[in-house]
Amino acid sequence: MTTTLTTLFSEIASTIKGLDPQTISEERKQVLQPLVDFIQAKVDNKQEIRINFICTHNSRRSHLSQVWAQTMANYFNVKNVFCYSGGTEETALFPVVAKTLQNSGFQITTLSEGKNPVYSIKFSENEHPIIGFSKKLDSDFNPKSKFAAIMTCSQADGGCPFIAGAETRIPITFEDPKAFDNTPQQAEKYNERSLQIATELLYVFSLIK
Template identity: 30%
Template sequence: MEKPRVLFLCTGNSARSQMAEALLRKMAGNHFEVHSAGLEPTVIHPMTIKVLEEIGIDASQQYAKPLTTYLGKTQFSYLVTVCSKAEERCPFFPGMGQRLHWPFEDPAAFEGNDKEKLDYFRTIRDQIQARIQQWLSELNIS
């Protein structure tokens, strides 16, 4: 039986959506096929990789992808926007299942010294992890 597909979407696909992809894959990858994309993809922020490594997730092979990679080609059971810009600008497209919106602040936009930035990336990572755990509980997936 095919696993339900989940797509996490944000603007740059550099931090939040990448974290969500890696976290859901670690937490419930046996239940879902997990992807992420951006409306205007850039490159993965180095602190995204670092804060995931801190909790035992190797995201070094992940890369930023445009939404067009999937539009009209892949059907998703869940589309999860993780930023308000993506929620406002994401088109509805064939094959999109349930649409969810989990807004998180952009850690890449945080201003401060390197330690403060890294701490903020950790905060957002932990918020995303908690939201995924809540969602998995709602779906009765442990």
């Protein structure tokens, strides 16, 4: 797919330019391949592409994955991609995740406060914002059928052997940056995980034809 850099905020485009998919190991590429296959099959059949990224609390890795996947779909001009996220339980989008995305160029607006704040996350002036908040994977906000369930953490992967309505269930797990909460390394580790996720999703969408 061809890229469409002009639609992204310039800082996000710069972040993407700095990513290097060659750092992804062959073993990891095999983990990512089922997602490539799912997206490509939908493109080939001119079908909508729905991807639900799932983690235990829908607070960190699943949101980073949702946001970067939607951004990469736009970057590579892959049409009709709709990305979601959910958890096995509802908590809140961890504020450091929003700050990490903001540091990469996303425009973050808090739409509502409370125990589970709702955020608008924009990657482009003219594209609809991603709505970020913690929700269960079967929330009414998420698709009920014809989607890929991407398990972004091993706990959710092991705890949810069956995802109702999913066409396919693909484990693509990431280490949890939560381990570094309230430490001097917190910002660094959240950024590291965000950029890893971005790099891998850049690789995935770069293969779509």
